[in-house]
Amino acid sequence: MTAPRWLLPLAGGGALIVLLPLVGLASRVPWSDWWPLVTSEAALTALSLSLRTASAATALALVGGIPIAFVLHELPSRWRALARAVVLIPLVLPPVVGGLALLFAFGRQGLAGDMFGSAVAFTTWAVVLAQTFVALPFVVAAIDAALAARSGRLEAVAATLGASRTRVLTTITLPALVPAIATGAVLAFARALGEFGATLTFAGSLEGVTRTAPLLIYLTRETDPGAAAALSLVLVLVAIIGVTVAYRPAKAVS
Amino acid sequence: MTGTHPTWRVPAASAGAVACAAILAGLAGADRPRDPGTTVTIYAASSLQGVAEELAEEFESSHDDVTVVMSYGGSSTLAAQIIEGAPANLFLSADDVQAERVADQLGGTTSTPFASNSLTIAVPIGNPAGVRKLADLTDDALVVALCSPDVPCGRLSDQLASTAGLRLAPDTEELSVADVLAKVSSGQADAGLVYLTDIARTPGVEQVVVEGTEAVATSYVAVELRPGDGTANAFVDLLASPVGRQVLGDAGFSPP
Incomplete structure (x- = not known):
C-alpha cells in the first residue's frame, strides 16, 4: 500500500504527541544517579513485585480469557455483540471505577466479601485480581479476532474424520492461534504492569506486598521527581522491549 | 483484520479535517484566560476544602472586583505544580516542609502560619x-491504613507513634489522607490515622477520641508567591482575622 503524501504531516503531529512526553521524561532523569536510583531497595522491591504480579495476572487472563473467546465465538450472533461488550468493559472503564467495582465485589464488605474478602484485602492477591480484571479483555479481544478470521474448514474435516472436539481444539485450533495468544499475552502483561488506579483503589500500597512500580512512582514523585522519572524510564524500556519482541498484529489465516 | 485496504475519498477526508479543526478551535476558545487583574488563584491543601470555599465567598463579598479561583490537592502535589510554574498567587500548605520547599525554590515569597491540625483515629461507623486506643493500631489482627511516611500525614503519624512509644502495624501505607479515609469508610480497613478535621467532612467514618494526639500537630502555612501582591496579602489577613479564626475553628482547626 502506498499512502498519500498528505498523511505525513498528520502522522508527524500524532507521533509528536507520543514522543515529546517520552523525551520530556528522559530529560528529567538524573542520568548520573540513574543506576543507583533504579537499583535502590525500594525500586527493586517494587519492580520485582510488579513483574511477579503481572506474570500471575497474565497467566490468569490466559486461563480465563481463551475459553471466553471460544464461548463468544459459539454464541448466536445477536448475543455475541452484547456478550463481547460486557467482557471488554474493563478496556474502556476508568481504572479507578474498576477499583471501586472490585471493592464492591471482593472487598470485605463486598458481595463475595464473606467468601474471601478478608483473605484478599491488602494482600498481593488483591493486586493480581485488579491486574487480571484490566488485562483479561486484551486476551479475549486478540483471540476473538483470530477466531473470527478462521474459516473452520480444517476443524470440520478433522471432525468428519472422527476427531473428538478436544482433539480438534488441541491439535488444530490452538496451534493455529499461537500468534494471537502471544499477542494477547504481551498486551495483557503490559497492561498489568502499568496498572495503577484499580490497584490503588482496591489493593492499597505497602512495600513488598501491594506497592507495585507505578504506585512507587506516584509516591516518589511527591518527594523526588528525578527518582520517579528514573523508575518510569525502566517501565518505558520494559514496555518497548516486550511489545517489539512479541507483538505481531494478527494476520488473516485460513 | 481481513487485510482489505481502506479506500478513502477526498470529500470524506476533508470533512473529517474540518470537523477536527472545529473541535480544536472550540477547545482553544474554552481556555481563554480571564482578566488577570481581578483574579486571585489559590492552591490549597485538600483538607482545607470546605473552609477555603467559605472564606473565598467571604473575601469576594468584601472585595467587589476580585474573583477567587481555588485549586485543591495534596500539599506536595501542589508544591510540585507551583515550582513547575503553575499560575498561583497564594499557596495554603498543610505542611511546613512543603511550604519551605516552595519558598526556597521561588524566592521572594512571604510565609505565614495560620492554623494547625492534629491526627485522630478514624474507624468505620x-x-x-x-x-479504643492508639496502641490497638499495633495489633496485627486489625487491618490498619496509614499514610506513607513520604507524605505529610504519614510523617505526622510516625511522629505520633514514636511520641507514644508505639510501633504501628499498617496493612497499607496510602499515598494521601484521602486514600486512608476511603479505605476506612468502605470498611476495607478497621482503623486509620487521619486529620481531626477530616472526621466531620467524611461520611462513613467516626472518630475514636484518644488523649494526647493534639500534642503532635502539623502547621498550616500560607505562602504569598508574588512579591507586592496586595490581593493575596489581603486573603492572608482574612485567615488571621476573627472571622477567619472562627471558620477555621468551626472546621476543627486549632490556632497556629
Whole structure:
C-alpha cells in the first residue's frame, strides 16, 4: 500500500504527541544517579513485585480469557455483540471505577466479601485480581479476532474424520492461534504492569506486598521527581522491549 | 483484520479535517484566560476544602472586583505544580516542609502560619473492630491504613507513634489522607490515622477520641508567591482575622 503524501504531516503531529512526553521524561532523569536510583531497595522491591504480579495476572487472563473467546465465538450472533461488550468493559472503564467495582465485589464488605474478602484485602492477591480484571479483555479481544478470521474448514474435516472436539481444539485450533495468544499475552502483561488506579483503589500500597512500580512512582514523585522519572524510564524500556519482541498484529489465516 | 485496504475519498477526508479543526478551535476558545487583574488563584491543601470555599465567598463579598479561583490537592502535589510554574498567587500548605520547599525554590515569597491540625483515629461507623486506643493500631489482627511516611500525614503519624512509644502495624501505607479515609469508610480497613478535621467532612467514618494526639500537630502555612501582591496579602489577613479564626475553628482547626 502506498499512502498519500498528505498523511505525513498528520502522522508527524500524532507521533509528536507520543514522543515529546517520552523525551520530556528522559530529560528529567538524573542520568548520573540513574543506576543507583533504579537499583535502590525500594525500586527493586517494587519492580520485582510488579513483574511477579503481572506474570500471575497474565497467566490468569490466559486461563480465563481463551475459553471466553471460544464461548463468544459459539454464541448466536445477536448475543455475541452484547456478550463481547460486557467482557471488554474493563478496556474502556476508568481504572479507578474498576477499583471501586472490585471493592464492591471482593472487598470485605463486598458481595463475595464473606467468601474471601478478608483473605484478599491488602494482600498481593488483591493486586493480581485488579491486574487480571484490566488485562483479561486484551486476551479475549486478540483471540476473538483470530477466531473470527478462521474459516473452520480444517476443524470440520478433522471432525468428519472422527476427531473428538478436544482433539480438534488441541491439535488444530490452538496451534493455529499461537500468534494471537502471544499477542494477547504481551498486551495483557503490559497492561498489568502499568496498572495503577484499580490497584490503588482496591489493593492499597505497602512495600513488598501491594506497592507495585507505578504506585512507587506516584509516591516518589511527591518527594523526588528525578527518582520517579528514573523508575518510569525502566517501565518505558520494559514496555518497548516486550511489545517489539512479541507483538505481531494478527494476520488473516485460513 | 481481513487485510482489505481502506479506500478513502477526498470529500470524506476533508470533512473529517474540518470537523477536527472545529473541535480544536472550540477547545482553544474554552481556555481563554480571564482578566488577570481581578483574579486571585489559590492552591490549597485538600483538607482545607470546605473552609477555603467559605472564606473565598467571604473575601469576594468584601472585595467587589476580585474573583477567587481555588485549586485543591495534596500539599506536595501542589508544591510540585507551583515550582513547575503553575499560575498561583497564594499557596495554603498543610505542611511546613512543603511550604519551605516552595519558598526556597521561588524566592521572594512571604510565609505565614495560620492554623494547625492534629491526627485522630478514624474507624468505620459503628467501630466494628472495637478500636479504643492508639496502641490497638499495633495489633496485627486489625487491618490498619496509614499514610506513607513520604507524605505529610504519614510523617505526622510516625511522629505520633514514636511520641507514644508505639510501633504501628499498617496493612497499607496510602499515598494521601484521602486514600486512608476511603479505605476506612468502605470498611476495607478497621482503623486509620487521619486529620481531626477530616472526621466531620467524611461520611462513613467516626472518630475514636484518644488523649494526647493534639500534642503532635502539623502547621498550616500560607505562602504569598508574588512579591507586592496586595490581593493575596489581603486573603492572608482574612485567615488571621476573627472571622477567619472562627471558620477555621468551626472546621476543627486549632490556632497556629
